[in-house]
Amino acid sequence: MEKFFHSVYLDDSLCRGCINCIKRCPTRAIRVRNGKARIINEFCIDCGECVRTCSYHAKKLHRDTLDILNQFDYTVALPAPSLYLQYNNLTDVNIVLTALLQLGFDDVYEVAAAAELVSAATRTYVREHQDAWPLISTACPCVVRLIRVRFPSLVEHLLPLKPPVEVAAELARRRAIERTGLPADRIGIIFLSPCPAKVTYAKEPLGIQKSQLDGVLAIQDIYPLLLGRMKQVRDNPRALSAAGRVGVGWGISGGESNGMGSDRYLAADGIENVIRVLEELEDDRLTGLQFIELDACDGGCVGGVLNVENPFVARAKLQQLNQRLSARPAPPPPEAPASIAWDAPVKYEPVFRLGSSVAEGISMARRVEALTEEFPGLDCGCCGAPSCHALAEDIVRGQASKSYCIHILRDHIHTLSNTCAGLVAEAAAQGGEYSQERLQELAGQLDQLDTEITMMDVGHRPAVPPEGTDEEGGTVG
Amino acid sequence: MDESLTLHFTVPPDDFTRAGEASSSTKATLKQLGLPADVIRRVSIVMYEGEINMVIHANGGEITVTISPDQITMVLKDAGPGIPDIQQAMQAGWSTASGAARDLGFGAGMGLPNMKKCADTLDIDSTVGVGTTVTAVVRL
Numbered sequence: 001m002e003k004f005f006h007s008v009y010l011d012d013s014l015c016r017g018c019i020n021c022i023k024r025c026p027t028r029a030i031r032v033r034n035g036k037a038r039i040i041n042e043f044c045i046d047c048g049e050c051v052r053t054c055s056y057h058a059k060k061l062h063r064d065t066l067d068i069l070n071q072f073d074y075t076v077a078l079p080a081p082s083l084y085l086q087y088n089n090l091t092d093v094n095i096v097l098t099a100l101l102q103l104g105f106d107d108v109y110e111v112a113a114a115a116e117l118v119s120a121a122t123r124t125y126v127r128e129h130q131d132a133w134p135l136i137s138t139a140c141p142c143v144v145r146l147i148r149v150r151f152p153s154l155v156e157h158l159l160p161l162k163p164p165v166e167v168a169a170e171l172a173r174r175r176a177i178e179r180t181g182l183p184a185d186r187i188g189i190i191f192l193s194p195c196p197a198k199v200t201y202a203k204e205p206l207g208i209q210k211s212q213l214d215g216v217l218a219i220q221d222i223y224p225l226l227l228g229r230m231k232q233v234r235d236n237p238r239a240l241s242a243a244g245r246v247g248v249g250w251g252i253s254g255g256e257s258n259g260m261g262s263d264r265y266l267a268a269d270g271i272e273n274v275i276r277v278l279e280e281l282e283d284d285r286l287t288g289l290q291f292i293e294l295d296a297c298d299g300g301c302v303g304g305v306l307n308v309e310n311p312f313v314a315r316a317k318l319q320q321l322n323q324r325l326s327a328r329p330a331p332p333p334p335e336a337p338a339s340i341a342w343d344a345p346v347k348y349e350p351v352f353r354l355g356s357s358v359a360e361g362i363s364m365a366r367r368v369e370a371l372t373e374e375f376p377g378l379d380c381g382c383c384g385a386p387s388c389h390a391l392a393e394d395i396v397r398g399q400a401s402k403s404y405c406i407h408i409l410r411d412h413i414h415t416l417s418n419t420c421a422g423l424v425a426e427a428a429a430q431g432g433e434y435s436q437e438r439l440q441e442l443a444g445q446l447d448q449l450d451t452e453i454t455m456m457d458v459g460h461r462p463a464v465p466p467e468g469t470d471e472e473g474g475t476v477g
Numbered sequence: 478m479d480e481s482l483t484l485h486f487t488v489p490p491d492d493f494t495r496a497g498e499a500s501s502s503t504k505a506t507l508k509q510l511g512l513p514a515d516v517i518r519r520v521s522i523v524m525y526e527g528e529i530n531m532v533i534h535a536n537g538g539e540i541t542v543t544i545s546p547d548q549i550t551m552v553l554k555d556a557g558p559g560i561p562d563i564q565q566a567m568q569a570g571w572s573t574a575s576g577a578a579r580d581l582g583f584g585a586g587m588g589l590p591n592m593k594k595c596a597d598t599l600d601i602d603s604t605v606g607v608g609t610t611v612t613a614v615v616r617l
Contacts, residue, residue, distance in 0.1 A: 152514045283525055350511055353509055358512065361510035361511060369484070
């Protein structure tokens with residue numbers, strides 16, 4: 001699998017080339033080129049902001065369909081804690097779990113139960129690694145990806161433990177093998193996910209070499225299929241649930257910290273808030289903390305873009321459900337304990353770096369600063385980049401030209417039309433007579449004018465400027 | 478000096494919410510240049526502490542950062558009240574910050590000592606009633 005695989009993709013037929021997604025992307029990973037929003041794979045962290053913000057629903061997410069159940073002899077559903085919080089007046093988690101069996105799964109394994117194991121492992125790890133305080137939670141894959149590309153000095157603070165979904169997958173497969181005697185590859189472990197970052201994780205995990213997940217379904221796809229089945233089983237659900245308040249609480253921001261048994265923690269949610277916390281952490285401005293829980297989505301996993309319910313309503317539902325949940329965590333599984341530690345440490349990926357040496361970088365950065373000064377500073381996004389500074393960087397990287405800026409283009413169009421007007425006036429002064437040379441000049445200027453007016457159109461900013469153009473681009477300069 | 482990149486920042490007076498903008502912006506540039514994390518951290522701390530000092534004590538000021546392949550030079554210049562006793566100001570815990578600044582959690586007297594700890598060289602040129610120029614260098 002490629003290193004920068006993503007679950008987000010564009011439906012070209014729906015994209016109008018507007019600027020909503022490029023402005024909202026926290027890592028400035030999107031450019032409108034040839035009239036369509038293109039994701040720069042190296043920069044994307046799978047946060048789903050573009051999916052959330054696209055007015056035309058052109059940003060789509062890869063995920064599996066229920067057909068995947070047919071590929072295996074035995075399947076286990078791994079519901080994320082946030083699945084329970086999608087339903088109104090849910091009094092018993094077992095109703096959801098039993099409905100999953102009705103839907104066609106052979107077994108269920110709650111991610112919330114595995115979360116309680118990860119909570120216990122986290123407490124131990126944090127206690128034994130004071131030198132690495134504050135440890136940063138790695139449960140949100142989006143946060144891990146963000147740190148990997150933007151916060152090199154914080155990589156060593158990443159908690160090197162598997163996320164609950166991975167631990168659940170390992171335990172679920174082991175239990176399935178014991179119950180059925182089937183070979184491991186005939187058993188399908190399917191996660192019901194609140195977010196695209198987990199879809200990416202299943203294919204291209206961080207911190208481990210290979211994920212045990214065989215498929216990922218979106219909660220929003222499963223939600224309506226469960227509703228009717230939940231009604232059928234409501235009065236007589238099977239006793240399948242083992243997770244308590246701590247595990248289910250992982251679905252909201254602060255839930256993971258709640259399992260820490262320490263008050264020296266910080267929990268932040270929402271990608272922009274997460275970035276602010278990481279910036280302060282990087283500058284040693286947050287002291288006295290042992291643990292930092294960061295969730296890319298507002299409200300925590302309940303804010304994932306593949307959910308149905310508003311995250312704040314979901315949080316309110318958790319408060320009701322909590323009355324029915326045990327304060328005690330699930331008993332440890334009878335099988336051998338899962339290995340919770342990472343086996344492939346995350347390394348910094350300098351994807352935003354300019355130049356291959358510091359000297360080259362400085363020279364490129366100088367050009368970026370100089371170019372930025374030339375742009376109007378409106379950050380209007382019409383060039384297809386999220387800001388004037390981002391356009392300047394794209395130009396210096398050879399991926400755009402100055403003429404992508406419609407304000408610069410407009411000024412040139414003025415100059416060209418003035419030149420044309422001058423030529424016409426000159427001819428008029430000579431009784432309407434054009435020399436052959438002057439006529440050619442006028443025709444040339446009009447031609448350029450036409451080209452530049454065409455370039456004002458959103459579809460005329462290619463991913464790579466046409467060959468033969470310098471950074472000034474095209475006829476402008 | 479042809480091999481260097483210069484960044485200029487104006488630090489506004491009395492605005493704690495904006496203190497840190499110059500430091501963040503410089504940090505972003507240094508990361509793009511691929512400098513070692515430790516160098517970036519030290520520069521960020523010097524810049525941030527300097528910015529806070531300008532806001533608390535000096536009605537803002539100007540910062541010029543010069544980045545070259547072997548060192549980063551920060552010149553923080555203000556037209557504030559000046560420092561009467563630099564040795565005293567360098568002592569950990571010594572502060573003349575206002576009650577308002579202290580209420581916001583600033584004024585612990587760690588600003589200049591922290592800058593000194595993070596910089597390879599730190600020179601302070603101050604005249605009472607005229608202003609202060611702090612020149613800090615972090616070497617690669």
